[in-house]
Amino acid sequence: MTAHDSSTVGSSLVKRGLADMLRGGVIMDVVNPEQARVAEDAGAVAVMALERVPADIRRDGGVARMSDPQMIQEIQATVTIPVMAKARIGHFAEAQILQALGVDYVDESEVLTPADEENHIDKWAFTVPFVCGATNLGEALRRIGEGACMIRSKGEAGTGNVVEAVRHLRTINAQMRRLATADEAELYALAKDLQAPLPLVREVAETGHLPVPMFCAGGISTPADASLVMQLGAEAVFVGSGIFKSEDPRRMAEAIVEAATHFRDAETLAKVSTGLGAAMRGAELASLEQRLAERGW
Amino acid sequence: MVAVGVLALQGDVREHVAALGDLGYEARLVRRPTDLVGLRGIVIPGGESTTMARLLVTSELRQPLSEAIATDLAVFGTCAGLIMLAGHVLDGRSDQWSFGALDVTVRRNGYGRQVASFETTVRVAGIGDVPGVFIRAPRIVATGEGVEILASHDHGDGPAPVLVRQGRHWGCSFHPELTDNRAIHAAFVASL
Numbered sequence: 001m002t003a004h005d006s007s008t009v010g011s012s013l014v015k016r017g018l019a020d021m022l023r024g025g026v027i028m029d030v031v032n033p034e035q036a037r038v039a040e041d042a043g044a045v046a047v048m049a050l051e052r053v054p055a056d057i058r059r060d061g062g063v064a065r066m067s068d069p070q071m072i073q074e075i076q077a078t079v080t081i082p083v084m085a086k087a088r089i090g091h092f093a094e095a096q097i098l099q100a101l102g103v104d105y106v107d108e109s110e111v112l113t114p115a116d117e118e119n120h121i122d123k124w125a126f127t128v129p130f131v132c133g134a135t136n137l138g139e140a141l142r143r144i145g146e147g148a149c150m151i152r153s154k155g156e157a158g159t160g161n162v163v164e165a166v167r168h169l170r171t172i173n174a175q176m177r178r179l180a181t182a183d184e185a186e187l188y189a190l191a192k193d194l195q196a197p198l199p200l201v202r203e204v205a206e207t208g209h210l211p212v213p214m215f216c217a218g219g220i221s222t223p224a225d226a227s228l229v230m231q232l233g234a235e236a237v238f239v240g241s242g243i244f245k246s247e248d249p250r251r252m253a254e255a256i257v258e259a260a261t262h263f264r265d266a267e268t269l270a271k272v273s274t275g276l277g278a279a280m281r282g283a284e285l286a287s288l289e290q291r292l293a294e295r296g297w
Numbered sequence: 298m299v300a301v302g303v304l305a306l307q308g309d310v311r312e313h314v315a316a317l318g319d320l321g322y323e324a325r326l327v328r329r330p331t332d333l334v335g336l337r338g339i340v341i342p343g344g345e346s347t348t349m350a351r352l353l354v355t356s357e358l359r360q361p362l363s364e365a366i367a368t369d370l371a372v373f374g375t376c377a378g379l380i381m382l383a384g385h386v387l388d389g390r391s392d393q394w395s396f397g398a399l400d401v402t403v404r405r406n407g408y409g410r411q412v413a414s415f416e417t418t419v420r421v422a423g424i425g426d427v428p429g430v431f432i433r434a435p436r437i438v439a440t441g442e443g444v445e446i447l448a449s450h451d452h453g454d455g456p457a458p459v460l461v462r463q464g465r466h467w468g469c470s471f472h473p474e475l476t477d478n479r480a481i482h483a484a485f486v487a488s489l
Contacts, residue, residue: 006418009413013476021432024306040390
C-alpha cells in the first residue's frame with residue numbers, strides 16, 4: 001500500500017532522533033578528508049569538521065570562527081557518516097550557512113570565539129539540529145529551552161585533561177538527582193536557583209534524565225577516559241584533539257570506539273588500551289590562560 | 298515466551314528494548330557471541346551501519362550471527378539495521394559488508410542528509426497507519442521475488458518500499474521504536 005506524502009522536516013523527534021542514533025558511539029574532530037577517512041575506518045559514528053583542533057586553537061590564539069565551507073564540503077564528499085560543524089556562540093549567520101551546506105548537526109561551541117555575549121542562537125528557527133555544551137544542569141536546560149537537541153559536557157577542550165568533563169557530568173547528575181527527590185512545591189525555587197525553564201525542570205524531576213541525549217566532550221584522550229565518562233552517564237563521546245594529537249591516531253581511534261561500546265568490560269578495555277603509543281601530551285588546568293568552558297552561560 | 302535480543306553495540310538500543318518490554322519481552326542485550334545462545338529473534342537497531350559493521354567484527358559477532366541468521370534466528374532491522382540485512386548496498390563504503398538476509402538493494406541516505414529527515418504516516422498492510430520517522434534513512438530501490446512489501450511510501454519522488462519481509466526476516470527504512478506505536482514490533486514477535 002502506498003501512503004501519499006504529507007511529511008514534516010525538522011521536527012524535534014527527527015532532530016533528537018539523530019542524536020539517539022549516535023548513542024554508544026564516538027564523534028571525532030577532523031581537519032581534512034584524510035583524517036575523516038581514518039575516523040570512518042576506525043568506526044566513528046560522525047565527524048566534526050573544523051579547521052584546527054582545540055589544542056591548536058588554544059596554541060594559536062586569535063579569533064576562532066566557523067570553518068571554510070570548502071573544507072566542510074570536501075569532508076562531506078569523503079565520508080558516508082554524519083558530518084557536524086561548529087558555529088560561534090550566538091552567531092546565527094554562521095549556523096544558517098552550515099545549514100545551507102547540509103551539515104547534519106551544528107555545534108554551537110565555546111571552542112570558537114563567542115559572537116554574542118548575551119544570547120545564544122535561537123535554535124528552534126532551524127531545520128538542522130544543534131548540540132550545545134553545558135557545565136551544569138541549569139545551563140543544559142537553558143540550551144534545551146533554546147532548542148538544542150543534544151547536550152554535551154563542555155569539559156576543557158584541547159587540554160587532554162578529562163577532569164573538567166568529569167566535574168560537569170557529576171554536577172549535572174547530582175542536580176538531576178536533587179530534582180528527582182524534590183516535592184512539587186520545591187520545584188519553583190529549584191528552577192529559580194538553576195535559572196532554568198520551569199517546564200523543563202518539571203520534566204527532569206519526573207523522568208530523572210535530560211529530555212535530550214547527554215554526550216561528553218572535553219579532554220577525552222584514552223579508551224579509559226571514554227569508559228569513565230560513559231560509566232558516569234554519558235551516552236556517547238566527542239574526541240577532539242585526543243586522537244590526531246596522539247602518537248598513533250588510527251589505533252587510538254579504533255581503541256576508543258571499542259571502549260565506547262564495551263565501556264563496562266574491563267578485560268576488553270585492558271586489551272584495547274595495550275600498546276597504543278603515547279596519548280596527547282595534555283595540560284594541567286592551572287597552566288591555562290583561557291578557560292573555554294567559561295564561554296557561554 | 299521465546300527469547301529475543303537487541304544488538305547492543307551502538308545506536309538506539311534502549312528504544313527497542315523499551316518497545317519489546319511494552320510487549321512483555323525482556324530483551325537480552327547482545328554484545329558477545331555467548332549472548333546469542335537460545336535466541337529466537339534479534340533486533341538490529343538504528344545507528345551507523347559502518348560503525349556496527351566494524352564492531353560486529355571486533356566483538357567476534359559477525360560469523361556466529363551470520364550463521365544463526367542463515368539457519369534459524371529471525372532478524373528485524375530498522376534503518377541501519379535494514380542496511381546490515383540488505384543483499385546489496387549502494388552509496389556505502391567500498392568495503393561495506395552486510396548479512397544479506399533480505400534480497401533487497403538499499404541506497405544509504407537515499408532520502409537525503411539530516412536536513413531532509415522527516416516524519417510522516419505510513420500505511421502498513423494488515424496493520425493500518427503508523428507514524429514513520431525517517432532519519433538519514435536508507436531507501437529500498439529494488440526487491441527480489443521472495444520479498445513481501447508490507448508498506449510503501451511516496452516521498453514526492455515515486456513510491457518506494459519502506460517495510461519488507463522475507464520469510465522470518467523483517468527490514469524497515471524508518472524507526473517505529475522512536476514512537477509509542479508498537480504494532481510493527483508486535484507483528485515481528487508474533488511471527489517468531
